[in-house]
Amino acid sequence: MRATDVLLVGPAGTTGGIAQYIQEQRRRLPRSVSARTYDVSVPTSDSIRAFAVAILLAFVQILRFPFRRRPDVVHVHSSHWNSFYQSGLYVLLASTIWRVPVVLHIHGSSFDSFMQTESKPVRLFQSVVFSQCDRVIVLSDYWRDIVGVRAAEEKITVLPNAVDPDEYDPRYDASPPHLVFISNHIERKGIKELVEAVDTLMRNDENCRVTIGGSGPLSHLAADIAERHERVSYEGYVSEERKREILNDSSMFVLPTYAENLPIALLEAMAGGNVLVSTTVGAIPSLINDDNGVLVEPGNATALAATLSDLVHDPERVEQMAQTSRERVEQNYSWAVATERLDDLYRELAH
Numbered sequence: 001m002r003a004t005d006v007l008l009v010g011p012a013g014t015t016g017g018i019a020q021y022i023q024e025q026r027r028r029l030p031r032s033v034s035a036r037t038y039d040v041s042v043p044t045s046d047s048i049r050a051f052a053v054a055i056l057l058a059f060v061q062i063l064r065f066p067f068r069r070r071p072d073v074v075h076v077h078s079s080h081w082n083s084f085y086q087s088g089l090y091v092l093l094a095s096t097i098w099r100v101p102v103v104l105h106i107h108g109s110s111f112d113s114f115m116q117t118e119s120k121p122v123r124l125f126q127s128v129v130f131s132q133c134d135r136v137i138v139l140s141d142y143w144r145d146i147v148g149v150r151a152a153e154e155k156i157t158v159l160p161n162a163v164d165p166d167e168y169d170p171r172y173d174a175s176p177p178h179l180v181f182i183s184n185h186i187e188r189k190g191i192k193e194l195v196e197a198v199d200t201l202m203r204n205d206e207n208c209r210v211t212i213g214g215s216g217p218l219s220h221l222a223a224d225i226a227e228r229h230e231r232v233s234y235e236g237y238v239s240e241e242r243k244r245e246i247l248n249d250s251s252m253f254v255l256p257t258y259a260e261n262l263p264i265a266l267l268e269a270m271a272g273g274n275v276l277v278s279t280t281v282g283a284i285p286s287l288i289n290d291d292n293g294v295l296v297e298p299g300n301a302t303a304l305a306a307t308l309s310d311l312v313h314d315p316e317r318v319e320q321m322a323q324t325s326r327e328r329v330e331q332n333y334s335w336a337v338a339t340e341r342l343d344d345l346y347r348e349l350a351h
Contacts, residue, residue: 170273247272
């Protein structure tokens with residue numbers, strides 16, 4: 001039987017989360033799927049000249065698109081605002097010129113605010129794009145409700161992000177408990193609250209150690225607290241291999257973020273056998289309950305510090321919760337599960 005020819009459309013040439021997903025998706029799809037990539041990434045910059053170049057490049061990419069070999073299915077990856085405007089054009093081209101089934105895959109931490117826009121032209125464009133899709137993939141039931149304002153319910157499929165648990169070898173016996181934050185050092189990720197909470201733990205002489213990884217405009221906060229406290233280390237940017245080593249060794253992964261969709265970082269932490277401490281935003285509550293983590297309100301450093309202190313003082317509970325995290329990611333958030341469902345979806349649409 002001939003493999004289903006699928007064209008993946010998205011910003012595959014960047015270093016962001018969507019690019020990472022596309023790369024893993026293409027690598028892990030079964031042989032029954034022949035996947036190609038159409039890269040729609042453009043350079044980003046604050047300068048007017050760079051913006052003009054990006055617009056020109058995006059226009060050229062759109063003009064070239066219909067001259068690609070016609071696939072069986074087009075799978076478009078999109079985020080909010082400008083990403084959706086760009087990807088929406090590919091949805092319309094594929095559905096009207098090629099007349100092939102189109103899957104629109106929604107990512108992005110602020111897609112909910114994008115869907116709630118007051119702009120009538122934007123709402124109209126959203127409705128038109130969703131009407132031309134055969135399936136809309138969202139990452140959780142939360143996003144199903146958000147997208148369902150414009151897209152027909154029968155078109156929406158919930159398919160969470162995925163990781164490969166086999167790439168991790170978790171320990172559950174870190175002593176003292178090991179707290180980890182690895183993310184971009186920007187305000188949205190809650191690094192200010194993290195540093196404030198960690199400072200409270202250290203001043204109270206809590207029996208734990210902390211590792212902070214990642215980089216960004218607020219990295220000085222991580223560097224400063226590591227300099228002040230001996231049991232806090234700042235590693236800066238970490239490779240994928242080093243990240244897995246840290247997650248395998250740690251007890252708790254902390255992400256006090258202000259806005260997310262379904263963070264791959266939390267899935268990676270689950271694969272590494274970690275308790276999750278995060279916030280009540282986006283699809284995060286679909287990952288975390290009392291069995292594997294704790295949710296706090298974003299922006300509340302006091303509550304975050306109290307939660308971490310409670311966990312540090314209950315190592316047996318932490319070990320049990322960490323094992324539950326690992327079991328849950330194996331059962332529900334592995335690439336093996338995701339690619340099987342994608343294969344079924346492509347077959348359904350193409351035949």
